[in-house]
Amino acid sequence: MKVSQHSVLLVDDNVGLRAGLATVLEDEGIETRQAERGDEAIRLVQEFRFDLVVLDLNLPDMTGVRVYTSVQQELIRPQCIFMTAEASDELIEQALRLEPLRLLRKPFELNLFRDLVRRAIAN
Numbered sequence: 001m002k003v004s005q006h007s008v009l010l011v012d013d014n015v016g017l018r019a020g021l022a023t024v025l026e027d028e029g030i031e032t033r034q035a036e037r038g039d040e041a042i043r044l045v046q047e048f049r050f051d052l053v054v055l056d057l058n059l060p061d062m063t064g065v066r067v068y069t070s071v072q073q074e075l076i077r078p079q080c081i082f083m084t085a086e087a088s089d090e091l092i093e094q095a096l097r098l099e100p101l102r103l104l105r106k107p108f109e110l111n112l113f114r115d116l117v118r119r120a121i122a123n
Contacts, residue, residue: 006029006030006031006051006052006121007030007031007032007033007048007049007050007051008025008030008031008032008033008050008051008052008053008054008117008121009032009033009034009035009041009044009045009048009050009052009053009054010022010025010032010033010034010035010054011034011035011036011038011040011041011053011054011055011056011059011064011067012036012054012055012056012059012083013036013037013056013058013059013060014056015036017106018034018036019034020110021054021110021113022034024110024113024114025114025117028114028117028118030117030121033048033050036059036060037059037060037061037062038059038061038062038063038064038066038067038070039061039062041053041055041059041067041071042067042070042071042074045070045071045074045078046074050078051079051120051121052078052079052080052081052101052117052120052121053067053068053071053078053079053080053081054080054081054083054117055067055068055080055081055082055083056082056083056084057082057083057084057087057091057092057095058084058085058086058087058091063091063094064082064084064095065091065094065095065098068080068082068095068098068100069098072098079101079120079123080098080100080101081100081101081102081103081104081113081116081117081120082095082100082102082103082104083103083104083105083106083108084103084104084105084106085105085106085107101116101119101120102116104116
């Protein structure tokens with residue numbers, strides 16, 4: 001395994017998807033942490049430094065937009081990729097106003113995801 005200075009937070013209530021994305025990134029030598037709920041994600045951002053936050057728009061306790069808005073207060077403009085299988089047009093608009101690196105529609109290609117993360121942490 002490669003040694004990494006980079007860390008990504010994966011936030012989604014689908015444990016299988018989270019684990020799969022974590023495996024893809026860890027194979028690249030990128031450290032990951034995972035959260036199922038928004039409150040967990042916010043707590044992790046307070047504890048650890050992340051180069052990138054990958055957020056589902058629909059979480060059990062709050063929207064990904066609310067999580068990202070909260071973590072922006074903790075960090076200086078963390079980079080973010082939103083993902084969603086289904087979200088209202090209004091929620092998608094709110095997410096896009098926050099200028100994420102990308103909004104991915106599930107299901108998405110793992111190669112696309114890996115390339116987006118590589119570019120994000122290279123900057």
